[in-house]
Amino acid sequence: MRSHARHTPAFTVEEMTHYLEDVFPEVMAKGTNMVVEAVGYGSCIIRLKFRAGQLRPGGTISGPTMMGLADFSIYVAVLGALGKVPLAVTTNLNINFLKKPEPADMLAECRLFKIGKRLCIGEAMIHSEGHEDPVAHATATYSVPPR
Amino acid sequence: MRSHARHTPAFTVEEMTHYLEDVFPEVMAKGTNMVVEAVGYGSCIIRLKFRAGQLRPGGTISGPTMMGLADFSIYVAVLGALGKVPLAVTTNLNINFLKKPEPADMLAECRLFKIGKRLCIGEAMIHSEGHEDPVAHATATYSVPPR
Amino acid sequence: MRSHARHTPAFTVEEMTHYLEDVFPEVMAKGTNMVVEAVGYGSCIIRLKFRAGQLRPGGTISGPTMMGLADFSIYVAVLGALGKVPLAVTTNLNINFLKKPEPADMLAECRLFKIGKRLCIGEAMIHSEGHEDPVAHATATYSVPPR
Amino acid sequence: MRSHARHTPAFTVEEMTHYLEDVFPEVMAKGTNMVVEAVGYGSCIIRLKFRAGQLRPGGTISGPTMMGLADFSIYVAVLGALGKVPLAVTTNLNINFLKKPEPADMLAECRLFKIGKRLCIGEAMIHSEGHEDPVAHATATYSVPPR
Numbered sequence: 001m002r003s004h005a006r007h008t009p010a011f012t013v014e015e016m017t018h019y020l021e022d023v024f025p026e027v028m029a030k031g032t033n034m035v036v037e038a039v040g041y042g043s044c045i046i047r048l049k050f051r052a053g054q055l056r057p058g059g060t061i062s063g064p065t066m067m068g069l070a071d072f073s074i075y076v077a078v079l080g081a082l083g084k085v086p087l088a089v090t091t092n093l094n095i096n097f098l099k100k101p102e103p104a105d106m107l108a109e110c111r112l113f114k115i116g117k118r119l120c121i122g123e124a125m126i127h128s129e130g131h132e133d134p135v136a137h138a139t140a141t142y143s144v145p146p147r
Numbered sequence: 148m149r150s151h152a153r154h155t156p157a158f159t160v161e162e163m164t165h166y167l168e169d170v171f172p173e174v175m176a177k178g179t180n181m182v183v184e185a186v187g188y189g190s191c192i193i194r195l196k197f198r199a200g201q202l203r204p205g206g207t208i209s210g211p212t213m214m215g216l217a218d219f220s221i222y223v224a225v226l227g228a229l230g231k232v233p234l235a236v237t238t239n240l241n242i243n244f245l246k247k248p249e250p251a252d253m254l255a256e257c258r259l260f261k262i263g264k265r266l267c268i269g270e271a272m273i274h275s276e277g278h279e280d281p282v283a284h285a286t287a288t289y290s291v292p293p294r
Numbered sequence: 295m296r297s298h299a300r301h302t303p304a305f306t307v308e309e310m311t312h313y314l315e316d317v318f319p320e321v322m323a324k325g326t327n328m329v330v331e332a333v334g335y336g337s338c339i340i341r342l343k344f345r346a347g348q349l350r351p352g353g354t355i356s357g358p359t360m361m362g363l364a365d366f367s368i369y370v371a372v373l374g375a376l377g378k379v380p381l382a383v384t385t386n387l388n389i390n391f392l393k394k395p396e397p398a399d400m401l402a403e404c405r406l407f408k409i410g411k412r413l414c415i416g417e418a419m420i421h422s423e424g425h426e427d428p429v430a431h432a433t434a435t436y437s438v439p440p441r
Numbered sequence: 442m443r444s445h446a447r448h449t450p451a452f453t454v455e456e457m458t459h460y461l462e463d464v465f466p467e468v469m470a471k472g473t474n475m476v477v478e479a480v481g482y483g484s485c486i487i488r489l490k491f492r493a494g495q496l497r498p499g500g501t502i503s504g505p506t507m508m509g510l511a512d513f514s515i516y517v518a519v520l521g522a523l524g525k526v527p528l529a530v531t532t533n534l535n536i537n538f539l540k541k542p543e544p545a546d547m548l549a550e551c552r553l554f555k556i557g558k559r560l561c562i563g564e565a566m567i568h569s570e571g572h573e574d575p576v577a578h579a580t581a582t583y584s585v586p587p588r
Contacts (some may be wrong), residue, residue, distance in 0.1 A: 063218050063237050068211035083434050090210050091413060092435060094241040095393065095487075095533040096562045096580055098555040105542070113578050114539040118412065119385060119437065121537045123555075137554050137564070139537055139580065141386060141435070201367055238560060239533050239582060241388040243415045245408040260419075260431050261392040265559065266532060267586065268390045270431070272407075275416050283418070284433065286390055288533060288582070290560065357531050358509035365504050384504050388535040 008043035010083035016076065017045075023086055027072060034072060042081035042112035042122070045071035047129075050105050061101040070095055070138035078120045078142050081112060088120070088144045095138040102128040106135065107135040118144055119145035149208040154188035157230035163223065170233055174219060181219060181250075189228035189259035189269070193220035194276075197252050208248040217242055217271040218283035220255035223269045225289050228259060234292045235267070249275040253282065265291055301335035304377035310338075310370065321366060328366060336375035336406035336416070340367035342346050343421075355395040364389055364418040364432035367402035370379065372414045372436050375406060381439045382414070388431040398421040400429065412438055448482035453523035457485075457517065464527055465517075468513060475513060483522035483553035483563070487514040491546050502542040511536055511565040511579035514549035519561045519583050522553060528586045529561070536579040543569040547576065559585055 011019065017036045021028045029035055037045040048069045050061075069088055078088055107129055112122035119141055126136040158166065164183045168175045175181055184192040195216045197208075218237055225235055241243040254276055259269035267290055305313065315322045320330055327360045331339040344355075363407045365384055372382055401423055406416035413435055419432040452460065457476045462469045469475055478486040489510045491502075514532055519529055548570055553563035560582055567577040 063240070064211060064215035067214040067218070067240065071214070089247075090244055091415075092241070092243050092388075093210070093214070094239070094386075094388060094580065096239050096554065096582065097237055098562060100236075113537065113575055121385075121539060121578075133553055137203050137562075137580065139578065141534065141537065238562075239535075241433065241533075241535060243407065243435065245415060258295065260390065268392060268431075280588075281407055284415075286431065286433065287387065289373055357512050357534070358505060359513070361508040361534070362505035365508070383541075384538055386535070386537050387504070387508070388533070390533050391531055394530075 007081070009041045009080050010037050011039050011080060013037070013039050016079065019079070019084065020076070020146065034069075036076065037107070039076065039080045042115050044073060044076045044080055044110050046076060046108045046110070048106045048108070050103060054059040060115055061103070061106065063097060066097070066101070066106070066126055066136045067095055067138070069106060069108050069126060070136065071140060073110045074112075074122045074138070074140045075113050075125050075142065077143075081115045081120065082144065085144055088142045090140055091143045092141040093138060094140070095136055097136050098134050102131055103136040104131070105129040116144070120144060121131050156186050156227050157189045158186050158227060160184070160186050163226065166226070166231065167223070176225070179214075180294055183223065184254070186223070186227045189224055189262050191220060191223045191227055191257050193223060193255045193257070195253045195255070197250060207292060208250070208253065210244060213244070213248070213253070213273055213283045214240065214242055214285070215281065216253060216255050216273060218287060220257045220271045221259075221269045221285070221287045222289065224257040224259050224269050225291075226266065228262045230289065232291055235289045237287055238290045239288040241287070244283050245281050248282040249278055251278070252276040262290070265292060299383045301375075303333050303335045303374050304342070305333050305334050305374060307331070310373065313373070318387045328363075330370065331371065331401070336409050338367060338374055338404050340370060340402045340404070342400045342402070344397060347349055355397070355400065357391060358421055360391070360395070360400070360430045361387065361389055361432070363400060363402050363420060364430065365434060367404045367418050368406075368416045368432070368434045369436065371404040371406050371416050372438075375414065376438065377440055380434045384434055385437045386435040387432060388434070389430055391430050392428050395429040396425055398425070399423040410438070414438060421431045443578055447465065448522070450480050450482045450521050452480055452521060454480050455476070457520065460520070460525065461517070475510075477517065478548070480517070480521045485514060485517045485521055485551050486553070487517060489547045489548045489549070493542060497562065502544070502547065504538060506538055507538070507542070507547070507567055507577045508534065508579070510547060510549050510567060512581060514551045514565045515553075515581045516580070516583065517565050518551040518553050519585075522556045522561065524580045526585055527584050529583045532584045533581045534579060535583040536577055538577050539575050542576040543572055545572070546570040557585070561585060
């Protein structure tokens, strides 16, 4: 697998957090649930804090909550590689649901497979904190506008 | 394409609405945004009422909102074929984003390709009301528990 | 759903067949198995002639055979809309296998959901000739080079 | 990520090769192109030997060739976990094409995300031998028959 270790991330964790608060205030509003834990060149770890409101009957976290986490976190990995590209848009997202999440924080570990001029493609592996088996795996494609 | 015309839907629109209000109160709470417009045997039309809170910067409706609509509406089509199967779970969802939605209600037209004992597979075509071109297309697989 | 009826297809069936024989001789070689049955603006019907060599144990047609048919036929629909774009490349393909194919010709009915300057996205519904239920459904994205 | 290290693979490389030659003679016929390089519990490495016949115009390996490799290799990972389940069938496959393959052998590295009683879900990362960047990434779902 490609190592991006030789490339410098476009943001530190703190810079990314501030940038996301600017462009996605509804997702990142203080007191809410997405936290940038790590950022690399084409990779990141995003924590979704557990809140009772996400619960489905049976005490599990809803599918759309996981889809939103996957979409957001792979987008952050794109930003980590390309810098400020606010108009990059998701064109495809595919998600496999693997097991029911625990009522706990979820962590999405993302990395990009391809960092292109026109398309970025990557994955998010999602698991419940403190539990080894993943709860969902997603891949997504982002179309990057010409600069 | 398979015509399901000879099969009776498991619910009327009114019965489906009441059932969904029971099992998904957080999605269907009165005054909120999902409305069952039509139900058939393995098909349905779901309206997502426009609300400013779904807006992303630029005035468009967010990707996760469309993913949630796709997931929910294909699930309703499963219920329309199989009746009350509250434990059916999404195992895969694939969505292609086609164009930016208008700030308007969205309609998801769903039909199932396969109605099996263990798996149901179907699609949702989503468009903004009053606009012809679709904004997103999704397919999803539901695993049906043994009865 | 978008109707493309007002647009003229970029090829007739005969022109498309000749063009494909030129650029994909290995797929279209005389005596082999892909036949263009219809072409529209962003749509087509492709027949895959049944040959015993595609059979898997149990007498069914293999998954990769259906994936190849889906990929090829959606590409033909792209050509039907855009004309000769030999460098368009598949960037994503998602396929759901619905039932075992019969030992018979298969027909892929394709249409594009999006015909963009940079991306075309469409679907193929595949069924065995003479059988109503579909055997597979695929969606695919093609990246179109700048002209 | 889940480590399957504590589980014993259901086959050695040699046993897997013999079994595949039995059940997929058309894929594994001596002198042809699929080689089992490694097998674990829910994981494997499969080599697709380069042959000129797979080439598309421009000297690259075709998309369907990579789709067939992905489907086959994830199936081998299922066998590596579950043993002889000849009736497991692919229900979904999603593939992202990342860059043009070189005219060289391709290696698919597979691992399963989920090993369930009814469904197995896994990924294949494909790269050209001697080249670091991946050429394709696929995920697939297999439905396992009741035993």
